[in-house]
Amino acid sequence: MTQTYTPTSSQIPTVGNDAIEILINDHQRIKALLKELTDGGEGQRSSTLEALKEILTVHNSTEENLVYPAIQEIAGRKMHAQGLYHETADANVALWQLSMMWPQDETFKATATKTRDAIEKHISSEEESEFPKLRESADAAQHQKLTAEVKKFRNRFH
Numbered sequence: 001m002t003q004t005y006t007p008t009s010s011q012i013p014t015v016g017n018d019a020i021e022i023l024i025n026d027h028q029r030i031k032a033l034l035k036e037l038t039d040g041g042e043g044q045r046s047s048t049l050e051a052l053k054e055i056l057t058v059h060n061s062t063e064e065n066l067v068y069p070a071i072q073e074i075a076g077r078k079m080h081a082q083g084l085y086h087e088t089a090d091a092n093v094a095l096w097q098l099s100m101m102w103p104q105d106e107t108f109k110a111t112a113t114k115t116r117d118a119i120e121k122h123i124s125s126e127e128e129s130e131f132p133k134l135r136e137s138a139d140a141a142q143h144q145k146l147t148a149e150v151k152k153f154r155n156r157f158h
């Protein structure tokens with residue numbers, strides 16, 4: 001089940017029947033915010049960046065603490081898990097650099113577009129490669145455990 005989010009909504013819902021669905025629903029919201037950042041007006045840039053940083057803090061820490069370890073240990077994809085971890089770190093730096101810029105800076109849009117493309121590529125590797133591999137490798141008990149852990153972890157942020 002995927003859901004379309006209103007980009008300006010500040011809530012970070014936990015939507016989905018299992019861990020992977022929850023993360024894919026986050027991705028929908030992250031992509032909507034990235035589009036708003038690159039295509040929206042200068043006046044919205046600061047608030048969109050804040051909303052992006054907020055959801056990425058929750059989303060990335062869910063993945064880094066629970067899902068990338070599962071990709072490494074259950075799916076046996078150590079190098080890929082490590083690669084994803086590096087990419088979230090790069091995205092954090094890029095967002096920090098954007099938040100240090102004036103929204104009116106003439107290079108803002110180009111920097112935001114580069115950041116959007118990198119995050120979208122990262123999301124595609126998760127959705128098209130690593131998440132399906134995790135889904136295939138995990139047995140029912142491992143899926144249930146991961147979903148329970150993801151829900152519990154995210155409750156800490158509410």
Ligand SMILES: [Fe+2]
Pocket residue numbers: 023027059063123126
């Ligand atoms: Fe993700």
